[in-house]
Amino acid sequence: MFFSLPLEDVCDSLEKSTQSNLRISEIIEYLAAAPSKVVLVDNTSSQEIANSYPQILGEKISIVTPNKKAFSSSRKLWEDIFTAATPGTHVYHESSVGAGLPIISTLKDLIDTGDEILKIEGVFSGTMSFLFDSFAPVKGSGGSWSAEVKRARELGFTEPDPRDDLNGLDVARKLTILARLVGMQVDSPTSFPVQSLIPKELEDAASADEFLMNLPKFDAQMEEIKVSAEKEGKVVRYVGSITVATNEIRVGVEKFSCSHPISTLKGGDNIISFHTKRYSNSPLIIQGAGAGGDVTAMGVTGDLIKVIRQLS
Structure with missing residues (x-):
């Protein structure tokens, strides 16, 4: 009944x-x-x-x-x-x-109206957006990597175990979906390069608390990446990209100029740009909150x- x-x-x-x-x-x-x-x-x-x-x-x-x-x-x-x-x-x-961002519907509309998708690029994770804006802000120095991860967890920006965000799989899944909609033959979200931000030594930590307790030991690795970008007048962000012509999908940390739209994201916002034949000079950009109930x-x-x- x-x-x-x-x-x-x-x-x-x-x-x-x-x-x-x-x-x-x-x-x-x-x-x-x-x-x-x-x-x-x-x-x-x-x-x-x-x-x-x-x-x-x-x-x-x-x-x-x-x-x-x-x-x-x-x-x-x-x-x-x-x-x-x-x-x-x-x-x-x-x-x-x-x-709630109209990403899939926009992509389908572009394809259905005869546009050619050249590249899709953006920040697809509210967690990574918050972390990198805090760790490597356009203005200021930011905190240590481990401190920012801990703070993000306390504020509810990460999963209970931050490794579920830091492994990059969530972003890889989203890129897999978009690439398949474009027509690319993607076997799985692990069939292309995905940069994990979990130190290998901590992958098997028994708990989230144990992971966070030991994460400060590896702050120097992330600090080196940040400083390298700063020397070029840039900041680092965790992004995903799909390049259709070369059938290439990438997920990981990249450098961007401080004026780039990806660099200026605040809070946990997402930003996705569609580079197409129709939008060749200036990409079509969708930006806003990409997570939350x-x-x-x-x-x-x-x-x-x-x-x-x-x-x-």
Whole structure:
């Protein structure tokens, strides 16, 4: 027996519920039997649910999700998802890159209107944006690397274990999604160079606290990178780039002039520039908060509204 929950009470109702969690197969079976058209909103980061997308779509259930894993894992899963999305069934995942920023929709519009994508470049992580603006600001000296990582964690800019941000995989997943949308054949987010900012000696630290306790021992490595850029009148930032002509994807630390838009990012903002044939002299730039509950919810809700309109 299943029943609807009032939106205003849904969190409280779920918390008090004594029902056991349904298996994914049971959820699909239930939704497939619905008398009207159905949209599944997946707000998890579950690989298991992502792997079920082709089956869900095969039951004529549309999907709206910010789940990056569905679109950045194996290329086979990517192909299976969009093969299963037959006419009348929709997959929207705007928030899988940039939360509420219109990155995916803009890229699709550029491609659909006949523009040629040459390069995509930017800061794709709110965590890395905050860290590098604090560590290597355009004006001032910034704190030590370990101190800034610790502060970012205390302020909620990192995952509970900062290594989940510092390994670069989150950025690599976003680049994988965009590259596939452009038409590049990307096997996985580990199939191209991704610079991890985790010292090898600390990769296997038993806990986040142990990692942070030992991180100051490696401050000199990051300080050397920062000072090298300063000698050239530049700052360092953690960026991702896709160069279509050479089929190249890169994620890591790069130097930028102090006047470059990437250098002047503040807080946890993202910035993504599209260099295209149409926007050849000056790239099309999208900038703003790329993480956070409110903006991610906006992106997911916006996608849901689009799907509902198409199903109506």
